[in-house]
Amino acid sequence: MTQYKKPNVKVLKAKKMASSFISTILKLGVCIMFAFPFFWMISTSFKTYAESLQFPPTLWPEDFTLQAYITVFEKLELGSYLMNSIILVVANTALMVVIMVPAAYVFAKYEFKGKDFMFSILMVAFMVPTCLTFISIFRMFAHANMLNSLWPQILPCICNAYGIFLLRQNFMQIPEELIESARLDEANEWQIITKIMLPMAKSTMATIIFLSVTGTWNSYFWPLVMTISDEYRPLTIAIEKLKGLESGLVWPNVMAGNLVLLLPVIVVFLFASKKIIASMAYRGVK
Amino acid sequence: MGEIVFKNICKSFGDTKVIENLDLTIKDGEFTVLVGASGCGKTTLLRMIAGIGPATSGELYIDGEEVTDIPPGKRGIAMVFQNYAIYPTMTVRGNIEFGLKNKKIPKSERDRLIADAAEVVGLTPYLNRMPSQLSGGQRQRVALARAMVKTPSVFLLDEPLSNLDAKLRVAMRTELIELHHRLKTTFVYVTHDQTEAMSMADTIILMDGGKIQQMAAPEVIYNDPNNIFTAQFIGTPPMNVHKMRDDVNYIGYRPEKIQIFRDKPTDCTYVRKVKVITREMLGSETLYKLQILSDAENEKEPIMSKSLDMSFAVDEEVYIGVPKEDLYYFDANKMRIRETDMLERLYCTTEGDK
Ligand SMILES: Nc1ncnc2c1ncn2[C@@H]1O[C@H](COP(=O)(O)OP(=O)(O)OP(=O)(O)O)[C@@H](O)[C@H]1O
Ligand SMILES: [Mg+2]
Numbered sequence: 038m039t040q041y042k043k044p045n046v047k048v049l050k051a052k053k054m055a056s057s058f059i060s061t062i063l064k065l066g067v068c069i070m071f072a073f074p075f076f077w078m079i080s081t082s083f084k085t086y087a088e089s090l091q092f093p094p095t096l097w098p099e100d101f102t103l104q105a106y107i108t109v110f111e112k113l114e115l116g117s118y119l120m121n122s123i124i125l126v127v128a129n130t131a132l133m134v135v136i137m138v139p140a141a142y143v144f145a146k147y148e149f150k151g152k153d154f155m156f157s158i159l160m161v162a163f164m165v166p167t168c169l170t171f172i173s174i175f176r177m178f179a180h181a182n183m184l185n186s187l188w189p190q191i192l193p194c195i196c197n198a199y200g201i202f203l204l205r206q207n208f209m210q211i212p213e214e215l216i217e218s219a220r221l222d223e224a225n226e227w228q229i230i231t232k233i234m235l236p237m238a239k240s241t242m243a244t245i246i247f248l249s250v251t252g253t254w255n256s257y258f259w260p261l262v263m264t265i266s267d268e269y270r271p272l273t274i275a276i277e278k279l280k281g282l283e284s285g286l287v288w289p290n291v292m293a294g295n296l297v298l299l300l301p302v303i304v305v306f307l308f309a310s311k312k313i314i315a316s317m318a319y320r321g322v323k
Numbered sequence: 324m325g326e327i328v329f330k331n332i333c334k335s336f337g338d339t340k341v342i343e344n345l346d347l348t349i350k351d352g353e354f355t356v357l358v359g360a361s362g363c364g365k366t367t368l369l370r371m372i373a374g375i376g377p378a379t380s381g382e383l384y385i386d387g388e389e390v391t392d393i394p395p396g397k398r399g400i401a402m403v404f405q406n407y408a409i410y411p412t413m414t415v416r417g418n419i420e421f422g423l424k425n426k427k428i429p430k431s432e433r434d435r436l437i438a439d440a441a442e443v444v445g446l447t448p449y450l451n452r453m454p455s456q457l458s459g460g461q462r463q464r465v466a467l468a469r470a471m472v473k474t475p476s477v478f479l480l481d482e483p484l485s486n487l488d489a490k491l492r493v494a495m496r497t498e499l500i501e502l503h504h505r506l507k508t509t510f511v512y513v514t515h516d517q518t519e520a521m522s523m524a525d526t527i528i529l530m531d532g533g534k535i536q537q538m539a540a541p542e543v544i545y546n547d548p549n550n551i552f553t554a555q556f557i558g559t560p561p562m563n564v565h566k567m568r569d570d571v572n573y574i575g576y577r578p579e580k581i582q583i584f585r586d587k588p589t590d591c592t593y594v595r596k597v598k599v600i601t602r603e604m605l606g607s608e609t610l611y612k613l614q615i616l617s618d619a620e621n622e623k624e625p626i627m628s629k630s631l632d633m634s635f636a637v638d639e640e641v642y643i644g645v646p647k648e649d650l651y652y653f654d655a656n657k658m659r660i661r662e663t664d665m666l667e668r669l670y671c672t673t674e675g676d677k
Contacts, residue, residue, distance in 0.1 A: 218408040219421070221422075223425040223426055228425065
């Protein structure tokens with residue numbers, strides 16, 4: 038008979054503790070790496086100009102001031118920029134959903150001639166970097182006389198190839214029988230999408246919408262190259278102007294402006310984070 | 324009202340022909356069971372009736388009406404899918420209600436119908452649960468209730484009991500039979516379990532490779548099979564079949580019709596001396612595997628016998644006998660020969676003994 042060695046409980050416990058300690062340290066390290074720039078931004082935005090230039094830098098303002106925020110709101114007319122940003126976020130996201138959902142449904146559940154070809158075109162579009170196409174798109178809108186409007190920032194952005202791809206993958210996992218069953222229940226295509234498919238793809242939808250909202254809100258390059266007057270520029274570009282607000286680069290002003298820009302994104306994330314993480318994790322295991 | 328008529332129906336997926344030139348009439352109000360091995364086209368047939376997997380060619384009539392252009396929802400059909408296909412994001416009530424809502428049935432009427440259906444399948448306490456909180460058997464009942472509330476003229480059930488445990492399956496079987504008695508509508512029930520087919524059906528349709536092998540009442544299928552396929556599909560263990568001495572035709576006899584003797588019998592048409600290879604106790608019956616003691620090539624395959632007598636031992640040499648009326652003959656194409664006089668003479672009593 039084999040004699041089993043009794044495991045040494047103390048050694049095991051110590052090993053377990055050591056490994057959990059190390060993992061905690063690593064996690065903390067990662068958190069600090071991501072959080073520190075953020076913290077730095079907050080801290081700097083409350084500093085005086087002089088303190089922001091001080092070396093060695095102070096971690097937290099010694100001379101706490103709201104001056105930077107006041108400057109930003111007074112000297113920049115944020116109102117119209119903010120309005121543009123909001124319009125763009127709402128319009129882009131809404132139109133994107135309107136296009137994406139039926140497209141994903143058709144690509145996932147219908148058979149028609151040229152389907153594979155169309156889908157591969159979509160995927161190519163998804164992979165071509167915008168820096169290659171923006172000039173021709175700009176010229177298109179120039180020819181269409183639309184540069185003096187928000188359209189150049191909306192129309193090119195509402196076909197979200199990545200979103201269609203994600204949602205299609207999700208739809209494809211939904212068994213055919215559910216749809217057939219709904220057809221036997223006299224549901225029309227619209228009801229099948231809204232009552233059967235979308236409720237089963239909630240978290241994917243939340244992710245895509247979140248990415249679209251933040252992406253539009255944060256976009257800088259596209260509005261920069263697609264606009265010729267301040268009237269149609271969003272908040273991100275206004276922030277760029279912070280650098281030239283007072284003579285020289287005033288860091289507290291820049292940081293305060295950035296925080297104003299960031300706030301909505303953080304709010305959205307706090308609301309949607311659970312769903313987003315769930316959907317990402319779901320795809321991770323699959 | 325729900326007679327289903329297939330006229331010269333073909334169905335192919337790409338280049339593979341699954342069903343060819345099928346003619347079939349499923350009688351109104353009957354409990355018809357479609358049975359056959361996996362992949363023989365049972366689900367395909369149901370899907371054609373439902374209109375969710377239309378035929379490639381041919382005509383399909385439901386209640387005398389050509390239905391090719393009628394959408395699935397308007398055919399007066401309810402289907403229970405092989406995997407239930409319950410809407411996972413709706414409650415039990417939501418699942419049952421979905422079809423009614425789409426039919427624009429008023430709320431009060433809907434509530435009454437749902438309550439009735441839930442009562443019948445015993446789901447009343449679970450109406451507000453999500454499907455993920457139900458057991459397999461309960462989900463099965465949701466699928467049934469969902470089909471029932473629509474008061475269809477045709478019920479299509481695709482192996483609805485295949486995922487249930489043995490006990491629940493027997494219970495649900497009885498419930499389904501009762502449901503049929505109550506509703507008196509056409510049921511088309513798919514299974515690959517021949518016991519289920521035998522116990523539930525008014526009419527059995529036995530399919531193989533997209534073709535109907537035989538369509539008849541269970542007792543006819545058992546007692547009067549049209550061909551070797553039917554003879555061997557129904558009954559466990561399957562009918563013993565081997566080539567006859569003329570090397571053209573086949574002879575067959577059911578394991579349960581074999582009588583075993585220690586002394587050579589005189590009153591049986593078919594008599595062979597055999598050796599017991601294995602013995603398997605089933606409880607009330609005993610299953611013997613027997614080797615015919617003969618040099619003839621056609622009798623090399625062991626035969627099975629099911630007997631009430633458990634006294635025969637392994638390696639014991641005994642006689643088997645089969646009465647004339649329990650012998651079946653098939654021709655070279657494996658079709659039944661019903662004119663048997665000549666064959667019986669050809670294949671007389673005790674030849675083949677050592
Ligand atoms: N969508 C499809 N594309 C290609 N071939 C298919 C398709 N659906 C079914 N088949 C083929 O058709 C044949 C019949 O399939 P069907 O689903 O009707 O079998 P079945 O009798 O229901 O089997 P089971 O008892 O396993 O459910 C099979 O050989 C199958 O491979
Ligand atoms: Mg099947």
